[in-house]
Amino acid sequence: MSISENINRLQKLMPKNVTLVAVSKKQSISSIHEAYSSGQKIFGENNAIELAKKAETMPDDIKWHMIGHLQRNKVKYIIKYVDLIHSIDSIKLLEEINKRAFKINKVIKCLVQVKIAKESNKFGVDKNEINEFVADSKKFTNIKIIGLMGMATNTDDITIINSEFSFLSNIFETIKNNDIKILSMGMSNDFIHAIKNNANMVRIGSSIFN
Numbered sequence: 001m002s003i004s005e006n007i008n009r010l011q012k013l014m015p016k017n018v019t020l021v022a023v024s025k026k027q028s029i030s031s032i033h034e035a036y037s038s039g040q041k042i043f044g045e046n047n048a049i050e051l052a053k054k055a056e057t058m059p060d061d062i063k064w065h066m067i068g069h070l071q072r073n074k075v076k077y078i079i080k081y082v083d084l085i086h087s088i089d090s091i092k093l094l095e096e097i098n099k100r101a102f103k104i105n106k107v108i109k110c111l112v113q114v115k116i117a118k119e120s121n122k123f124g125v126d127k128n129e130i131n132e133f134v135a136d137s138k139k140f141t142n143i144k145i146i147g148l149m150g151m152a153t154n155t156d157d158i159t160i161i162n163s164e165f166s167f168l169s170n171i172f173e174t175i176k177n178n179d180i181k182i183l184s185m186g187m188s189n190d191f192i193h194a195i196k197n198n199a200n201m202v203r204i205g206s207s208i209f210n
């Protein structure tokens with residue numbers, strides 16, 4: 001199936017309250033253009049320099065999301081372009097984003113990445129530290145925390161996936177409010193389970209571009 005067929009199929013499949021982020025990492029400008037032409041306006045990248053390069057050449061009405069691990073020394077590349085950062089995992093990272101955002105008079109929307117998978121290589125804030133983390137982040141004038149993000153273990157075992165998503169969904173229920181509204185979880189292989197567990201933002205790459 002073509003990129004536009006995939007976009008149309010996924011858009012139809014999504015419940016109305018679920019936002020589709022098309023993960024365009026490693027994809028060419030022409031592939032992204034094809035998705036854009038079929039109405040997709042939100043794209044996710046996991047590399048700061050790639051995000052900046054693509055944002056410079058692509059139409060201005062695209063919303064660019066940073067979904068991958070972000071190093072502090074790369075913040076400067078994306079600050080102008082980024083609409084939402086999904087991968088906040090330290091106060092030091094927030095400090096740097098806040099500093100750069102202040103300089104250009106922008107407020108950056110962010111999600112706190114929560115560690116829900118057992119895999120030790122996954123980034124994120126520990127579940128016991130979420131409340132304190134969100135409270136601490138209030139001191140940053142140019143940051144707005146609007147939700148949580150999580151990645152399930154990379155496995156075919158639906159029981160594990162569901163328990164990790166439901167775990168994050170429960171945390172989200174306890175902290176959601178007028179500002180904290182987004183629950184970003186689910187990728188190509190597990191987004192159905194994520195939506196069943198109340199995700200309202202999914203990040204899908206290979207089901208669109210492959």
Ligand SMILES: *Cc1c(COP(=O)(O)O)cnc(C)c1O
Nearest residue numbers: 023046067187188203204205206
């Ligand atoms: C690559 C990536 C995705 C998309 O994964 P697919 O399996 O290609 O849908 C989602 N979230 C993050 C953080 C990613 O790095």
